[in-house]
Amino acid sequence: MEKQVLIYDTTLRDGTQAEGVSVSVEDKLRIAEKLADFGVHYIEGGWPGSNPKDMTFFKEVKKLNLKNTKITAFGSTRRSSLKVEEDPQIQDLIKAETPVITIFGKSWDLHVTQALKTTLEKNLEMIYDSISYLKKYVDEVIFDAEHFFDGFKENPDYAIEVLKVAQQGGADFLILCDTNGGSLPTDIEKAFKAVKEAGITAKLGIHAHNDSDTAVWNSIVAVLHGAIQVHGTINGIGERCGNANLCSIIPNLSLKLGYETVPRENIKRLKEISNFVSDILNMPVPKNMPYVGDSAFAHKGGVHASAVLRNPRSYEHILPQEVGNRRKVLVSDLAGKSNIIYKAKEIGIEIDEKDERLTKLVQEIKELENQGYHFEAAEASLELLIRKHLGTLPKYFDLDAYRVLIARRYTDKSPISEATVRIKIENHYEHTASLGYGPVNALDKALKKALTAVYPSLAEVELIDYKVRIVNESGGTAAKIRVLIESRDKSKKWGTVGVSDNIIEASWQAVVDSIVYKLVKDGIKPAGGNKDA
Incomplete structure (x- = not known):
């Protein structure tokens, strides 16, 4: 049986902190419904009490049929100056009436003393009090150990002590967070090994940011060393350089490493999900994004196109249809006959590579591109040119x-x-x-x-x-x-x-x-x- 990794989507909370992103309640509900249908296990809906929009979302999302997906409310540990039952933001988390609550707490001593301006011992009390109190009201409490890897580098004993206290408080998952996004895979491996050796028995997860362009691989390494919950966003959107990209993590885990993530048959809808979220948030998917980008399976050089037509494995690491994408053979001044044959076949025209018309067509395309034409982004014009050379273009006017x-x-x-x-x-x-x-x-x-x-x-x-x-x-x-x-x-x-x-x-x-x-x-x-x- 495949090992299962639980997918925790934070597009609606962490993702919306990306520059230029603004979503309505209706937008969030539509995305939540789509993600649930796709099969993610958790959807982090927002921070109740931080704004009226998020509280409205938690009220309205209860009316949706989200199947086996759990909605999560996000917040922080209690304030140092308040008892847990008197903290308004803790009460707002309970009022959201979600089956799961995720709270973050400081695991880097620098943040405890300089950001919270409290003592290391007091911070531990805040974590324990918050988790044990919230456990009375929900099925699961997930603890995000904020800045864990930075904290582990500077004060490993305290960072691990934070996890132990959270475990004692009853946290169902301990999530190690690379909040600044500055860690490398070697840092992730070292920290996870140390956590295991310290006797932590709670279920572990990873929450990575992409400031070093390693968030996806950091998440994979975490799974290889015991994490069974992975946090991320669709298309990797998020604050600064973004979060770990679930559109890469899911196929890497399922198609490459054999883990069970979302239902296997749903992975074929990955590009659809990517495009849906992109359209709602008005943030175009980069063409060169792995797996789901329009150029992920695009072949331009004539040698590449010729080889991929004979055997896709020659230049494709997976079949594009496995993630709902498609192969594109581009036509440009780099193109050879193979590119044209492929494009003609796409539009339903069979042509032999020995056909003299094909040679003339390739020559004209090269000449037109030399003049400034650009057919990669104008496939309709290319199709008309092919039809014209092959005598199948009607004369309308x-x-x-x-x-x-x-x-x-x-x-x-x-x-x-x-x-x-x-x-x-x-x-x-x-x-x-x-x-x-x-x-x-x-x-x-x-x-x-x-x-x-x-x-x-x-x-x-x-x-x-x-x-x-x-x-x-x-x-x-x-x-x-x-x-x-x-x-x-x-x-x-x-x-x-x-x-x-x-x-x-x-x-x-x-x-x-x-x-x-x-x-x-x-x-x-x-x-x-x-x-x-």
Whole structure:
């Protein structure tokens, strides 16, 4: 039977201390429900009494079906000047009515004397009193030994004495905390061995911060030396450099080391959980984040792509689908035929590596990238280019002319943008004009206005992101411009690209590709049945 490691998620408490993060009660409830469905064992909901939002959360979370997941209220030991039953924050923890309470106490003598401004003996009394009192009201009390590893380095006897007192008070788990995030795996190993040798018999856990970029490995080392509860956050968010990243810890423990964490079948939803929390908190997942990042299984070099197509193990440490991710073969000036074959296969087109069209396509992609095109972030434009070379791109319309007018009269508060578009569909012309918030918006609206009567599904297309990059900086105002556009409809997002020394022309190219891709994606036949690109 696999050894079990309990996953303790503190995204809703420690994670929300990250710079730029602000969540509503509804946000926290949605995340809690998702985490419980994923199978984490504990969810730390917040610090009752620190703000009205957290107390409301604890009230509302009781109405959710969280299955086997336990909600935890977080707080500190009693104040040195108050009896435990008279401390308002201790009472607030009880009022939260959670099955588990987590309290932290000082285990570094420096903090006891300088931060708490009390004696080492008094601190021990505060820890014992708080734990033994709270045990009367809840099923479990978890004790976070704050700054344990720093304390252990400077005064190991006192740090371990803190654990012994917490154990005597009845703590169900003793969590060794790397609060400053400065410890290395060797420090974790040494401390855990010393704790075991000191006769500590309570269940142990680890709470690591990432200030030395070792929080994940510190957590793994702790498990290898006896920890059975691991604290962390989704995507590793948290104060300063963040907390230990559960999106790396869970697959490392389960897929690499054979520990039981969340249910094995749920690990396939890891990327989904990562993206969900990212969207709620409005903190994008870094592309290069292990396991769940968009680039975690991306292959760019032609040699890599060729090898991974033959045997994924050649350049992938696990199969991407094990964590809900997918393989990406990128197409760039580094690409070879293997990359193109893979991309064509992704869109349902089989092509032989000896096909002469393939050689010409690779050459054109390299030439376009040399001009400033960037297909890694514009896969829709890439698909259209592949289809064009292979003769499978329908001809939906022809451009006759476009014009953009930007004017500002002295009576106007802001400039007015107007675009006029004249296109040919089958054997007739559509000539439309539209106002917009800017020239690109006006162009987009005018083009769709001309096309939606014939292709009504284009009304669903929405431009959601627009990026401009100078390709050759030394060119100054005459430099080439790359425009990347992200669009979406009801079911999907896609990226397109345009390059020109004229920003409007570059934008037009990207907008047209976005429109055409939507029609291709939906399987729309061209008006009049014309299929030639």
